[in-house]
Amino acid sequence: MANPTTLYSNITQVSVDSNKYTETVRMALLILLVLCFCFFLYFLTIILYVYFxxxxIRENTRYVLFVHMLINDTLYLILGLTLLVAVSYKVYLPVSLCYVLVTIGSISFIVTPYNLAVMALERYVAICYPLRHAELCTPQRSHAAIAVIWAVGLIPNIADFIVLSSSVETKYFSLNVICSWARLLKAPVQNTMRSITLILSFTLVGLIIVYTYIRIMLVARKLGSGKSSAFTAGKTVMLHAFQLLLCMTAFSSHFTETYLKDYFTFLAIANFLLFMCFPRFLSPFIYGIRDEVFRKYIKKLHSSAITSG
Incomplete structure (x- = not known):
């Protein structure tokens, strides 16, 4: 008969080794996330320096919207990374603070596709109504559009707060919880409202991008030049569509975490890296480096740094 003490010791050792492995993998994934974020911040800093x-450039509507999208994505990544670390290491936060952080993250998440839609509309006006572009697309109107975007993004969260407040007692907001969206779901209608908001938002943005792309490419065909500004604008709108598609992959994280969380220990971290961070990490490359103006200034900055070094 096996010695019970030895058997218990072996089981304990396996458990310790498993915990060490889990912690090592978690730390490796988080370090990878932080390194990618630092790389993103490096390009963001260069672009913001050129912009300001x-x-x-500051007077160009296209660049105002582009820089706003980068700043918004940075806010989302900071909040997302903070909450991910807090959840991974079971850090308890007051419900009131948790709700504020989750709400800001939720708004900044939905602001990105709205911003893409406005950027597509700006290219549409520039190509289809060039004589009115300077009148319609001014920095002041851009700032007004950004304010409207945030206001529209805030509306579903106000409705969610009303539903949550009516579903719980006041003392609920003074409790401490492991902060995540799931912890704040106290009524089925909250999840329904969130799903409807995301579906309607992405559908509307998708329709706007498709419409603007078709109209721009019709103008480009009339001009008949593959190097015309209309063809360039069409490619830009297609990039908006590509990034919107990447943002929509975030939907898959909800299903994978619902049905596969028991099989993959680090599913939440992997989902955040692939579906939340990756589309936003691409923004400086898709728009910043591709754009001739930013590319020229970035080359100039690097040349100056090499010369001074």
Missing amino acids: TTAH
């Missing part, structure tokens, strides 16, 4: 030190 170049007057004619």
Whole structure:
């Protein structure tokens, strides 16, 4: 007969080794996330430096919207990474603070596709109504559009707060919880409202991008030049569509975490990296490096750094 003490010791050792392995993998994934985020911040800093030190870029509606999208994505990534670390290491936060962080993250998540829609509309006006572009697409109107985007993004969260407040007692907001969206679901209608908001938002943005792309490419065909500004604008709108598609992959994380969370220990971290971070990490490359103006200034900055070094 096996010695019970030895058997218990072996089981304990396996458990310890498993915990060490789990912690090692978790730390590796989090370090990878942080490194990618630092790389993203490096390009973001360069783009913001060029933007704020170049007057004619700050007066261009296209670049105002682009920089707003980058700043918004940075806010989302900071909040998402903070909450992910808190959940991974079971850090308890007051419900009131948790709700504020989750709400800001939720708004910044939905603001990105709205911003893509407005950027597509700006290209549409520039190509289809060039004589009115300077009148319609001004920095002031861009800032107004950004304010409207945030207001629209806030509306579903106000409705969610009303539903949550009516479903719980006041003392609920003073409790401490492991902060996640699931912890704040106290009524089935909250999840329904969230799903409807996301589906309607992405559908509307998708229709806007498809419509603007078709109209722009019709103008490009009339011009008949593959190097015309209309063809360039069409490619830009297609990039908006590509990024919107990447943002929509975030839907899959809900299903994978619902049905596969018991089989994959690090599913939440992997989902956050692939479906939340990856589309946003691409923004500086898709728009910043591809754009001739930013590319020229980035090359100039690197040349100056090499020369001074």
